[in-house]
Every structure is written in structure tokens, then in C-alpha cells.
Amino acid sequence: MNCRLCNSLIGNPFSEAELLGHKIKYFECAQCEYVQTEEPFWLDEAYASSINKSDTGIMARNLSNVRLVLATLTLMRKRTEKVVDYAGGHGFLVRLLRDKGIDALWSDPYSENLVARGFEYQKENELALLVTAFEAFEHFIRPVDEMGKLLSVSSNILLTTTLVPDPTPTPSDWWYYGLDHGQHIGFFHLNTLKYLAKIFNLNLISDRKSTHFFSKKRYSNHIWKSLIIFSKIAPYMFSIGLESKTWNDNFQLKQKNI
Numbered sequence: 251m252n253c254r255l256c257n258s259l260i261g262n263p264f265s266e267a268e269l270l271g272h273k274i275k276y277f278e279c280a281q282c283e284y285v286q287t288e289e290p291f292w293l294d295e296a297y298a299s300s301i302n303k304s305d306t307g308i309m310a311r312n313l314s315n316v317r318l319v320l321a322t323l324t325l326m327r328k329r330t331e332k333v334v335d336y337a338g339g340h341g342f343l344v345r346l347l348r349d350k351g352i353d354a355l356w357s358d359p360y361s362e363n364l365v366a367r368g369f370e371y372q373k374e375n376e377l378a379l380l381v382t383a384f385e386a387f388e389h390f391i392r393p394v395d396e397m398g399k400l401l402s403v404s405s406n407i408l409l410t411t412t413l414v415p416d417p418t419p420t421p422s423d424w425w426y427y428g429l430d431h432g433q434h435i436g437f438f439h440l441n442t443l444k445y446l447a448k449i450f451n452l453n454l455i456s457d458r459k460s461t462h463f464f465s466k467k468r469y470s471n472h473i474w475k476s477l478i479i480f481s482k483i484a485p486y487m488f489s490i491g492l493e494s495k496t497w498n499d500n501f502q503l504k505q506k507n508i
Contacts, residue, residue, distance in 0.1 A: 253282060255436070263288070264418070265420040267429055269421075282441070292432055316350060318461060319343075320485075321474070333380045335354060336381050348495040367503070379404060384410045386409065388426070411460065413459060
């Protein structure tokens with residue numbers, strides 16, 4: 251088969267695993283190091299629910315992502331401009347960010363917006379400063395196509411996806427393959443993300459674990475990682491000077507009768 255990221259021809263699978271009752275082959279591209287399943291035919295089964303039932307970390311992750319966004323906006327020195335949460339799920343992160351005073355909007359074609367209703371991103375809106383894609387890249391069938399969609403929203407992309415350990419583990423030896431839910435179909439080495447950055451002429455900084463930032467402008471990796479660490483120690487420092495949108499949003503929604 252051809253790599254779903256760089257289109258290079260891939261040789262034999264390096265492993266197989268049972269996923270939702272199907273025996274699935276796993277491949278690693280020698281060109282871009284993208285680790286991927288065979289062409290996924292089981293996604294209708296995997297997405298019977300848009301959020302898998304074993305995702306017990308969803309709320310803690312959203313709280314952590316608030317800090318990541320605030321730290322990144324602080325790095326960019328633009329905390330008051332628009333942020334779009336791509337693959338925003340039920341809207342938890344957008345609501346939390348708006349409560350902090352961030353002009354965040356929701357976008358997700360596959361999930362229902364439950365808690366950020368009225369604050370959906372519209373395509374005709376102006377470009378956002380930042381688009382986020384938290385725990386989304388491992389779900390993408392065609393990462394380059396999805397990257398293009400993200401860049402149509404903003405030239406700055408903040409994402410999380412856990413990098414593949416070295417050496418590449420088999421599916422039975424790494425939890426992130428998600429064999430219990432079948433939604434994770436592509437996995438990234440740092441070199442894979444660098445390959446994506448090169449395709450789109452972007453700069454990449456990364457914590458080399460799970461958090462990564464693509465941007466047109468070059469930013470300091472050291473300062474960014476320091477801000478992320480400091481956001482864990484003193485999270486409220488990053489929202490000083492911002493005014494929560496909680497009550498203003500409430501007023502707007504009542505006016506619109508949403």
C-alpha cells in the first residue's frame with residue numbers, strides 16, 4: 251500500500267492486531283516514519299459514539315489543554331484574538347476557554363456541540379490566530395489533507411498527539427494504538443511532524459512527547475516549554491488581565507434565544 255501521509259510505497263506490515271473483531275495490519279513508512287493501520291474500513295463501528303467510552307481522561311485533559319492554550323497565546327503575545335478548537339467534541343474546551351476570557355469558537359463535523367452552543371466557528375469568519383487539534387491527528391485518515399483544512403482556519407496550529415516510542419512498539423505493547431476502540435489509525439514520530447512542517451513551510455516546536463506547535467513565525471522552543479511548565483505551577487497567572495466571557499455569553503445567548 252501507499253503511505254497515507256507522503257504517498258510513498260510501503261513494504262510488508264511490521265505487525266498485526268485484532269481490532270473490533272478484525273485482524274488489522276500495521277505499517278511504518280520508511281520515507282516519513284508515519285505509523286499507520288491498513289486502509290481503515292471499520293470506522294463506522296469505531297465511531298458509533300464520537301467519544302469512546304474508555305476515554306476516562308477527557309475532563310482532566312480539557313483542563314490541561316486550557317493551560318496549553320494560555321501558555322501558547324502568551325508566547326505569541328496575543329491573548330485576545332480568536333482561537334478555534336478543531337475537532338472540538340462536545341465543546342468542553344471552548345466553554346472553559348471562554349470562561350477564562352479567550353475568544354474561543356467550536357468546530358467539529360462529527361460531534362454534537364453540547365456546552366458551547368452559540369459559539370460555533372463559521373467558515374466565512376476571518377482567520378483565527380490559533381487553531382487547536384487536541385488528540386485529533388491520530389484519528390485522521392489523510393493527515394496532509396486535514397492539515398490543509400486546519401491551515402484554512404489559521405497558520406498557527408497547536409496540537410497534542412503522543413509520539414511513537416523508539417523503537418516502534420507492536421500494537422500489543424503500546425496503549426496508544428487504542429485497540430479497544432479502533433479510532434486511532436495513524437501515529438507520529440517527531441520526524442513525521444517535521445516532514446509535515448516541511449510540506450507546508452511551517453516552523454515546528456515540540457516537547458518531544460505529546461504537545462506540538464506549528465507556526466509561520468519562528469518561536470523559541472525553550473521559552474514555550476518554560477511557559478507550559480510555569481502554567482502548571484501558577485495557572486491563574488496566565489489569565490490575569492483577561493475578563494471572563496461567562497456572563498456576557500449568557501446575555502448573548504438569551505438575546506439570540508439559543
